[in-house]
Amino acid sequence: MTSHTPTICVINPNTSTAMSEGIATSARRVSRGEILMHTSRHGPASLEGHFDEAIAVPGLLERIIETENGDTRVNGYLIACFGDPGLAAAREVASVPVMGVAEAGMQMAAMVARRFSVVTTLGRTLPIAERLLHEYGKREQCAGLHACELPVAAFESEDDSVYETLLAACREALKTDGSDTVLLGCAGMSELAERLGQALGVPVIDGVTAGVALLEAVSATGYPVSKHNDRAVPIAKPIRGAFEHLSRSMS
Amino acid sequence: MTSHTPTICVINPNTSTAMSEGIATSARRVSRGEILMHTSRHGPASLEGHFDEAIAVPGLLERIIETENGDTRVNGYLIACFGDPGLAAAREVASVPVMGVAEAGMQMAAMVARRFSVVTTLGRTLPIAERLLHEYGKREQCAGLHACELPVAAFESEDDSVYETLLAACREALKTDGSDTVLLGCAGMSELAERLGQALGVPVIDGVTAGVALLEAVSATGYPVSKHNDRAVPIAKPIRGAFEHLSRSMS
């Protein structure tokens, strides 16, 4: 029986600190160790499409590089946005495991059910979730992808109509798909997962809690991560313009 | 931060108690809680093919049903044979998460590397591993399947030539596949994983430790498991012959 106490660094890749607070609360609820919560300093207030994600990624990587260069040793990074933006790049710069909440949520859902329904925010983000299902080998396990058509920012409010709208979308998804498990498609929905699960009487998986638990599981085994091929440290080279300082901090 | 202490029941579906001891040692090394180790009372001394697995499954299910009916509350079951025999049936009879060591090892490997090489015992078992890769959505992540051509029983001995043969097979697999991560394809290899990892300088994943860590992760989140469709409790009905008593114990 190990006595190891892991530290997981959770990074919110949007610039909304309100959302980071909710994420941190969920993360701490399941953690067996410490949660280091970071918010990106660059990019959009919420990520709802390819452009939003693309602009957000450098700020996310900056926070990981700072943490790698910092004094606190962390045992894993969790990217707290359901599009898993920057995941492959993060794995180049990090020395420890990195997961995204979509990946973690899909893995966790596959451990508790044969098939799961995804319920996310806006319909325009569904193609992003579809691509991730393929990349993680979870297409067969996904019974359907659904949008509740609430923007990400709605989940910063505590307005009960947000919960009700999401609950209705989950019910509809379960019925349409004939499935019995929901995977929530937004880190901002994290705090609602438990309440939804009780209302629906089925597993309602949230990627934030799933990610913290899975990263702590990797940490418990002591396995190192692969650092070869496309996970090797980035090749040192000049960077111009906005993120010039990342070049210096990586050498 | 949770203070929950999970109990994981690990079941060796072959009837070799020598192998169970090695498995339990590995399981306890990473566990944050208790390990309940069970050995099947029916079936072959080692599982090296479809027939062996088929004959072993009722005995495995018997141990799970006994545990379900027993006084110790467990938080998950781990089937400690790389063919994951009886996994779907076990999920019908169990009220908590069940994983096989192949499934757990493949999930864990996918968390630390983009691609992994599998090194297992006899070549005749490779088609079993192939089918599992498909079922778990891990075909793209597997760089190659390899056999060291040692029987399962060899891993009960502490003969160093067993380690050397396996080490050589791992080296060959890594080179052939151009990969940098090994997944060991037999629960009996579990205790050799750490030594192999140090010798090879790459992650060497073992399904037993992976499975314990992952089941504890599910337990930490508190998610229930799906009990609908093909995971619902078996329909009560008469059973004749050898396993007639299971009918009674399930009602």
Added chain:
Amino acid sequence: MTSHTPTICVINPNTSTAMSEGIATSARRVSRGEILMHTSRHGPASLEGHFDEAIAVPGLLERIIETENGDTRVNGYLIACFGDPGLAAAREVASVPVMGVAEAGMQMAAMVARRFSVVTTLGRTLPIAERLLHEYGKREQCAGLHACELPVAAFESEDDSVYETLLAACREALKTDGSDTVLLGCAGMSELAERLGQALGVPVIDGVTAGVALLEAVSATGYPVSKHNDRAVPIAKPIRGAFEHLSRSMS
């Protein structure tokens, strides 16, 4: 023109002799030779899920091993349950071709139509049929999977409401899928196939007749079966407990 008279051994892997009688009648209707009908002596009265199948398989294998060791030379084995339980294990112990009725029905359906609809018993068995479609390379040919939600045992009765319920489910399946061929998803439905075909005016395939015809076709060609890799005879080893006698009979 060959004058060869084949003998096909049909095995009902559940323990209901009533069902075996219906199966034998169907089998004999298309056979060009002899039908040897066996019923398992161990396991559930009907197979409606993973647990039922798992418990039934050793008894099925016992019957095959007995037949292999017996005086009557058979030319093929047919496993008469739509889940094709124990098929891979049976291929290890048998010296002649083995098919399951799901496999046979799917192959036959693909010979008479581009796409077929499957109509089976309980919805909880659909995931089993899905996996088989994948294994046999028939996913593209299957237009849809449907359950009539009658238990297997219903097909032992001669109650006309059973026929009517199945007929309605077939009609619904054909309409939903836009297909023109039905594959019946239970060996117990075998005797209803012809009547359904006449009522619906489309091919209604039954795996029992399909299997007998296909095994006799293999027999007519004289091809031996592969006995290498995962079809090689099981490795001789001690078996403990309930099926200890199989160890002796295989040596």
Added chain:
Amino acid sequence: MTSHTPTICVINPNTSTAMSEGIATSARRVSRGEILMHTSRHGPASLEGHFDEAIAVPGLLERIIETENGDTRVNGYLIACFGDPGLAAAREVASVPVMGVAEAGMQMAAMVARRFSVVTTLGRTLPIAERLLHEYGKREQCAGLHACELPVAAFESEDDSVYETLLAACREALKTDGSDTVLLGCAGMSELAERLGQALGVPVIDGVTAGVALLEAVSATGYPVSKHNDRAVPIAKPIRGAFEHLSRSMS
């Protein structure tokens, strides 16, 4: 036990009557009924590519339409060229089952082995075989595609060097693929199958014998064929030029 005596019409879609004779001999060896052997009157002397097949198809369809309009009732058609040219079109014009020898050979091989190696004539035809493997859902079962680089016409000779070259190619294929079953990729190789099987000690499948046996199996079951959607009779309409007479004969 049925006493039905089927008649199978085998059509050689190339215009070589020498090849038709060998094919008929093989067909009759396994048949339980009558073989009606036809040779196309239009097109190339051998089919070794897309152009050859395209030019051969109308002559093949002409022979099927003549047979449909003739006095002898046949129970199935077999297209005796490994590219299965015109198969979909033939299924529109025929009222009974139609198979190609590639389809039949692949189905048969899947009944006697888990994986098979294909050995065909010229390398330029391999893409045709590849497409068929996909269409018939047999990609997973094919261990490898190989060419012996002898032209189709070589198999009309009884020169022993032809046999020796093919034998060597089969040996090489088995070794490269690690498989234990060969599927011959040309109807012209049919008569060599048995000798090759004895020399190699493994199943050597030939599509002609496989096709006759499988069509007779369909016939034994009494199942009608699907005649809807893309298997419905061609829409009556004017045909200009070379095959104008087919328009008349189909009305």
Added chain:
Amino acid sequence: MTSHTPTICVINPNTSTAMSEGIATSARRVSRGEILMHTSRHGPASLEGHFDEAIAVPGLLERIIETENGDTRVNGYLIACFGDPGLAAAREVASVPVMGVAEAGMQMAAMVARRFSVVTTLGRTLPIAERLLHEYGKREQCAGLHACELPVAAFESEDDSVYETLLAACREALKTDGSDTVLLGCAGMSELAERLGQALGVPVIDGVTAGVALLEAVSATGYPVSKHNDRAVPIAKPIRGAFEHLSRSMS
């Protein structure tokens, strides 16, 4: 900046010159060079199934061979039927790029949209379109296949009800599939594409204009085409019967 003026040979593989005129008009509207329009002299007046296509292909190949042997140097061939009949054979006989309008339309649609809906003529041709989607790697990009159930010949008329029926089918397809792009599934619909696009307010792709533009694009780059393996010139050999003259013209 190139000043090259390409000549594209468009071949209508059915024998309706009325349809050829409409195709030529569309082709010329987008061409940057010359359009050489040919109509087949053999085969059905419209292609609506496998038989129709099979009978049409030799006449199509005859026109390509004549053009190859003629005095006008062409830079590409476009097969103007949505089934792309004879495409692989045409690539053997042609020395320059060959495309079919289905292939061209699918490629073009993939350049302007993530997903497209196909709307074709009769439902019986849908399996042909399905196979082409697979061959061209466009299954993921196709949101749905739909038939307006008008025969090909309808598109030779200028009756407005034809346009209205097609428009309604497009609207229905867009709604059902949740897509925003239509690919027209018949060369005869070509002249209606622009009007449909304006009425629907979404991209409506036509394979004829797509094909001309894409073949001119290949021509602009100056890339030669592959002439190896299954694209090599057909092997010279005797051809009997209806297309005997093709043997001579190819030598």
Added chain:
Amino acid sequence: MTSHTPTICVINPNTSTAMSEGIATSARRVSRGEILMHTSRHGPASLEGHFDEAIAVPGLLERIIETENGDTRVNGYLIACFGDPGLAAAREVASVPVMGVAEAGMQMAAMVARRFSVVTTLGRTLPIAERLLHEYGKREQCAGLHACELPVAAFESEDDSVYETLLAACREALKTDGSDTVLLGCAGMSELAERLGQALGVPVIDGVTAGVALLEAVSATGYPVSKHNDRAVPIAKPIRGAFEHLSRSMS
């Protein structure tokens, strides 16, 4: 015959103006209109991995937004890096077609050959190419992925040893894969394509020329692009930090 003169905007997403010059030269060689060449002002001097691409994307998007807001009307954008970084995001911000050179090269290669071999720079970028093959439906058409292990920057030099190393890698790839067409896996290799094609005697495809020709083809047809779902204009919202100005310029 159209007289339209298209303007294509080619964007080099790395910050090396030397590389941009070579790319522009290639682009202009095949263009039928104008080439607007832009170089990113932010990010690494070469893109050789996930991190490099991630940091480069905002600068690329900035150039597209500037062009959209500028006075010159362009008919398409080409992203001149073989990883197609930022392609999905670019399609949100652009009002006209956007392609990446990998996508364009793969589409073009599929128009001139059945299978192609990719030869790229460093081995660590191969997983990026692999993912793109999947996304564009070109896995079946790719015969193999190869790295010449020269860094991107090497292709800025005119050193003949660079050409020789690439030539040798192409030869090796063609031989290993049994293919007859090469797709160059780096925009910096563009100017070497013609010379390599002449030396090898096979089509050597370059994504820059392919992309210009294909974008001009789309432009010639006049088709609009899809601007719904995940291609709709990004949702207006505040952006913090480094790319705050993009928020303003998009409103």
